[in-house]
Amino acid sequence: MELTILLVSLLLSVQTVSPCLLESERHGGHIQRQRSAPYVRRQSSNDTLPPIPVARGDRFQGGKLIPQGLGLQAEGAKIESILNLDEIHSGMAGLAREFNIELIEAPVKTYENRTIVGARAAGKDGKVRAMIEANIHARERGGPDHVLYFLADLLSAGRTGRGVTFGGVSYTHAQVRTVLDLGLLVLPTVNPDGLAYDLATDKCWRKNRNPKSANATKPDSIGVDLNRNFDFLWDFEKEFAPHTHPASAQPGALDFHGTAAFSEPETRAIKWFLDQHPDLGWFMDLHSAAGVVLYPWGDDSNQSVDPGNSFANTSADSIRGIVPDTANATYQSYMLRADADVYALIGSNMVNRMADSTGTVYAVTQSVHLYPTSGSSVDYVYARHLRDPTKGKVFGFGIEFGQGNEDNPDCIFYPTVSRHNSNIVEVAVGLMEMLLGATQYS
Ligand SMILES: [Zn+2]
Numbered sequence: 001m002e003l004t005i006l007l008v009s010l011l012l013s014v015q016t017v018s019p020c021l022l023e024s025e026r027h028g029g030h031i032q033r034q035r036s037a038p039y040v041r042r043q044s045s046n047d048t049l050p051p052i053p054v055a056r057g058d059r060f061q062g063g064k065l066i067p068q069g070l071g072l073q074a075e076g077a078k079i080e081s082i083l084n085l086d087e088i089h090s091g092m093a094g095l096a097r098e099f100n101i102e103l104i105e106a107p108v109k110t111y112e113n114r115t116i117v118g119a120r121a122a123g124k125d126g127k128v129r130a131m132i133e134a135n136i137h138a139r140e141r142g143g144p145d146h147v148l149y150f151l152a153d154l155l156s157a158g159r160t161g162r163g164v165t166f167g168g169v170s171y172t173h174a175q176v177r178t179v180l181d182l183g184l185l186v187l188p189t190v191n192p193d194g195l196a197y198d199l200a201t202d203k204c205w206r207k208n209r210n211p212k213s214a215n216a217t218k219p220d221s222i223g224v225d226l227n228r229n230f231d232f233l234w235d236f237e238k239e240f241a242p243h244t245h246p247a248s249a250q251p252g253a254l255d256f257h258g259t260a261a262f263s264e265p266e267t268r269a270i271k272w273f274l275d276q277h278p279d280l281g282w283f284m285d286l287h288s289a290a291g292v293v294l295y296p297w298g299d300d301s302n303q304s305v306d307p308g309n310s311f312a313n314t315s316a317d318s319i320r321g322i323v324p325d326t327a328n329a330t331y332q333s334y335m336l337r338a339d340a341d342v343y344a345l346i347g348s349n350m351v352n353r354m355a356d357s358t359g360t361v362y363a364v365t366q367s368v369h370l371y372p373t374s375g376s377s378v379d380y381v382y383a384r385h386l387r388d389p390t391k392g393k394v395f396g397f398g399i400e401f402g403q404g405n406e407d408n409p410d411c412i413f414y415p416t417v418s419r420h421n422s423n424i425v426e427v428a429v430g431l432m433e434m435l436l437g438a439t440q441y442s
Contacts, residue, residue, distance in 0.1 A: 019292070026245055048407050060090040063091075063094040063096075067152040079149075088148060110209075116192065125183075128185045129280060131186075132431065133147075133286070137227065137287060142402070144189045145188075146286060164428075167429070179432065182442070187270075194206070206225065207222070215251070221252030223256070228373065230262070232374065232376065236321075239317045239320060274381065282442075285396070289415070290370065291363065291400060308334075311334075313331075344364075354429050354430050358425050
């Protein structure tokens, strides 16, 4: 296992990866361009591909038409634009009209008075065992599209008796049914304010749009990084070693963690969805663009030998987050051996089949090997049962889909048409593998 971790770490360090917070952005910077890999304009301007455009209008006509991903279309089919916010909602409305699914609104309003909506496709027994969310980081374009198309393809295949094919990977109708029978809750955008702003301005916007901590003279200082705002080691200044930078307490920083755990309506809405669905056992949070499948923990390296040495151990606060260990910083984060095995097994199935689908090679690793984090969704959902034994265990995964778009150095998170279509396929396969794995371990 140690060797595996070492190899993954080496793989991540030698590849040009673009995790959703760039190294240049982690230390108070606002630099969107990836300075560590300077952009070199190609000789001919004709061969620089533009990012995929954002759609105008509403391709689903207010819910009269239903979304269709790539799983049921002929080979070579292509999706030519990113869904706008209206389309995300009209696509969900179309699915609700056409299939026996329910749209649920969290009873929380965002700063700009929007609602976070989930589509619930309950399983055969009426239960919901897996929750899939996207777009917690607004600029990571394509996340809402991936989950909406995935759900649409499963529902259509489930009703027509067909299987689905994503690139080089096919699933039978029986496998589709198995996944639908689990029961799915899908949240295409959990940051609608950030998404609306990013789509309207192309500003490579990551956070939400809460201005309460912002400097009024600096519009770019608005917002909280929602994926540092969950109640998991949120108070990093107290709970992590100095200089490990798992988040920022500076309003205006791209990873500003807010004024308290769950200070933001968006994270409270996600918690509400989790609380409302006690049968959940599986969770996916979509990001881009590092080409990595991630699982807990994000606070330090995992170990499965010393249960006392865990995220809950406050005596480790001064040394948490130092990876690799040093002579004076020996803390590693405890994970039950059986859970570590489930994460490793399902994670490797995911990346193997994702590679089969398009040829794109993803790595799989615990998230701290990208960088330490505090207050992230995946750690929070998996820690809930450890902090409150009345709650069920929820395995949390993340996919950082795709690769940074070097053709668009102003925002590498806006994919090209070709990359977006590959991402749709790869994410669908990653989700199928997680959910098929879930059927074995639920
Ligand atoms: Zn992200």
